[in-house]
Amino acid sequence: MTTQHVIFLFSGLVLLAILVQPLSQRIRLPFTATLVIAGFLVSELLVARGIDTGIRAGNFHTLVFYIFLPVLIFESAYDIDVRLLLRNLVTILFLAIPLMLLSTLITAVLVYYGIAHAQGFPWIAALLTGALLSATDPVAVVAICRQLGVPEHLVVLLEGESLFNDATAIVVFSVFIAIATQDAGPMSLAEGGLLFLRVFSGGLLCGAIIGAGFLLVTRLATTAVTRAAASLICAYLAFAIAESVLHVSGVMAVLVAGMLLGHAARGRNDSRDEFTGRLWDFNAWIANALVFLLMGITITTDMFTERWLAMLIGIAAVILARAVGIFGILPLLPAGGTAGSISYAERSILYWGGLRGAVTLALALSLPTSLDYWWTIQSIAFGVVLFTLFLQATTMASAIRRSGMQ
Numbered sequence: 106m107t108t109q110h111v112i113f114l115f116s117g118l119v120l121l122a123i124l125v126q127p128l129s130q131r132i133r134l135p136f137t138a139t140l141v142i143a144g145f146l147v148s149e150l151l152v153a154r155g156i157d158t159g160i161r162a163g164n165f166h167t168l169v170f171y172i173f174l175p176v177l178i179f180e181s182a183y184d185i186d187v188r189l190l191l192r193n194l195v196t197i198l199f200l201a202i203p204l205m206l207l208s209t210l211i212t213a214v215l216v217y218y219g220i221a222h223a224q225g226f227p228w229i230a231a232l233l234t235g236a237l238l239s240a241t242d243p244v245a246v247v248a249i250c251r252q253l254g255v256p257e258h259l260v261v262l263l264e265g266e267s268l269f270n271d272a273t274a275i276v277v278f279s280v281f282i283a284i285a286t287q288d289a290g291p292m293s294l295a296e297g298g299l300l301f302l303r304v305f306s307g308g309l310l311c312g313a314i315i316g317a318g319f320l321l322v323t324r325l326a327t328t329a330v331t332r333a334a335a336s337l338i339c340a341y342l343a344f345a346i347a348e349s350v351l352h353v354s355g356v357m358a359v360l361v362a363g364m365l366l367g368h369a370a371r372g373r374n375d376s377r378d379e380f381t382g383r384l385w386d387f388n389a390w391i392a393n394a395l396v397f398l399l400m401g402i403t404i405t406t407d408m409f410t411e412r413w414l415a416m417l418i419g420i421a422a423v424i425l426a427r428a429v430g431i432f433g434i435l436p437l438l439p440a441g442g443t444a445g446s447i448s449y450a451e452r453s454i455l456y457w458g459g460l461r462g463a464v465t466l467a468l469a470l471s472l473p474t475s476l477d478y479w480w481t482i483q484s485i486a487f488g489v490v491l492f493t494l495f496l497q498a499t500t501m502a503s504a505i506r507r508s509g510m511q
Contacts, residue, residue, distance in 0.1 A: 122394035137397045138494040144401020169471040173392045179340040180389035182363030189261045201269030204430040209235035211426040219418035230478040240274035242462025271464045275356045308357025315343040316362035329380035408484040416488025431456040450508040460493040
């Protein structure tokens with residue numbers, strides 16, 4: 106793909122997203138759902154006319170991991186209110202780590218035995234599927250919750266769970282990819298667990314050190330533009346050093362660095378920091394728009410004719426795994442962790458609000474095409490995301506009203 110081709114493709118996709126946004130408001134569909142439809146229709150139209158977009162599944166890994174993910178994670182981390190997060194930290198971490206790992210396992214087991222084709226879809230494929238389907242994306246839900254006046258602590262739980270859940274899911278997914286591609290060599294379950302802990306904790310430490318360093322840089326920056334530029338460098342530098350130099354989780358590094366810089370900016374209450382917030386809103390809008398457009402472009406009718414059963418199995422597995430975690434395990438958390446004070450109505454919102462979105466798509470698009478089962482996993486992921494976009498997201502407001510939380 107030539108440089109000119111990349112420029113035309115990027116410009117065309119962003120322009121399409123700009124035009125789609127007012128259309129989504131007019132037809133009252135979530136913006137992300139409308140992007141998927143637009144991407145699919147444009148792709149089918151171009152194919153019918155014999156035009157090759159140049160987009161190939163094998164081109165996505167670097168784009169997704171090194172361009173999109175740092176943006177999506179840093180923006181979420183920068184925007185979250187750390188003080189509110191700390192008040193609900195025990196519950197959030199319980200949702201984001203133990204329950205996420207449990208969800209991964211339950212989903213993997215159900216998908217593996219549901220597909221029941223050990224040669225074409227082995228255990229590692231099921232585990233990869235479970236990991237990428239465990240990443241939640243409550244952006245649309247949070248907007249609806251705030252619009253309808255849902256208690257702030259519940260909104261923080263949704264945001265905090267998603268932030269740490271996504272980071273954990275990406276780390277687990279990366280470990281499984283290393284096993285699947287044999288980059289890490291033959292590995293036992295215990296060795297895989299130790300690798301996860303090393304990558305996870307190493308990423309946290311790396312992000313804390315780089316974030317602390319850039320706190321000094323932002324204090325020295327005297328203009329709004331230089332502060333924003335410093336935050337941009339911080340996000341990508343933290344990711345690159347963690348991944349390429351230290352071989353730990355770049356996502357965890359970006360998460361911690363983003364939280365440090367965002368908390369510091371909120372504490373300064375300086376008008377020069379407003380531009381940084383707007384910059385990251387812009388970056389996240391572009392990344393989200395491109396991810397959902399790419400989903401629409403890469404969807405094929407063959408996915409629905411050949412992998413429809415796998416999609417349905419994936420949807421059922423995700424719904425069941427979420428129910429077990431929210432209604433079966435979360436109430437067991439001691440009351441001191443605040444879970445005991447979460448009512449059944451609030452748990453219902455947490456359950457139905459666990460949408461799958463940008464991170465699930467990003468991971469699905471990044472799958473190495475050298476894996477024999479990559480297309481099956483991607484089809485399942487697309488099916489689950491379509492379910493959450495067109496059913497869960499569109500019925501969330503009525504679910505909140507029925508729960509009495511409005």
